[in-house]
Amino acid sequence: xxxxxxxxxxxxxxxxxxxxxxxxxxxxxxxxxxxxxxxxxxxxxxxxxxxxxxxxxxxxxxxxxxxxxxxxxxxxxxxxxxxxxxxxxxxxxxxxxxxxxxxxxxxxxxxxxxxxxxxxxxxxxx
Numbered sequence: 001x002x003x004x005x006x007x008x009x010x011x012x013x014x015x016x017x018x019x020x021x022x023x024x025x026x027x028x029x030x031x032x033x034x035x036x037x038x039x040x041x042x043x044x045x046x047x048x049x050x051x052x053x054x055x056x057x058x059x060x061x062x063x064x065x066x067x068x069x070x071x072x073x074x075x076x077x078x079x080x081x082x083x084x085x086x087x088x089x090x091x092x093x094x095x096x097x098x099x100x101x102x103x104x105x106x107x108x109x110x111x112x113x114x115x116x117x118x119x120x121x122x123x124x125x126x
Contacts, residue, residue, distance in 0.1 A: 002026040002115040004096050009120030012086055016124070020081040022096030022117055029077040030054070033099050036070060036081045037110055038092035038122075047108035048094070051079060059107065064090075086124045093119040 008020040022034070035050040049060040051070045058070050064083075072079040079096055097113035106112045 002029075002032065002098050004098060004115055004117035006094065006096055006117045006120040009094060009122045011123045011125065014087055014124055014126050016086050017082070017084045018086060018122060019083070020094055020096075020120060020122070022079045022081075024077045024079070024098065030074040031100060032115075033102070033107075034070075034072060034079040035097045035099070035107075035113060036079075036094060037097060038090075038094045039119075040092040043092075045095070045110045046092075047110070048081070050107055061108070083122070086122075088124050088126045091122060091124050093121050095119045 003025045004022055006020060006022045012018055030053055033053055036048040037045050038048050039045040047061050048064055049068060049070045051058050051072050055072045067085045069082040096117045098115040099113045102112040
């Protein structure tokens with residue numbers, strides 16, 4: 001089992017920055033690829049980005065590319081989501097997720113992930 005706990009959400013204005021953290025416990029953190037998803041009210045859970053086990057490969061949704069950056073610190077068992085130039089449409093509950101392995105065509109699919117955090121709310125006002 002892997003336990004994931006997100007933090008860092010809040011209410012910000014458009015154009016502001018925010019950094020989310022996701023602390024992992026349980027099994028060996030570096031064994032897992034990590035991802036961020038988000039879910040806005042009335043919408044399906046949406047892929048935001050993903051980072052490989054050693055942290056050398058990242059992947060982003062087009063909607064956040066160039067604004068969001070995922071990183072991880074395997075020594076601290078933590079993955080981060082740096083969000084810059086936030087927009088009102090970024091408002092959502094943000095979740096981190098972990099998986100041991102997913103084929104490339106399924107890495108943006110929420111059903112591929114084995115473990116999830118409880119989420120943290122990000123609200124961006126215009």
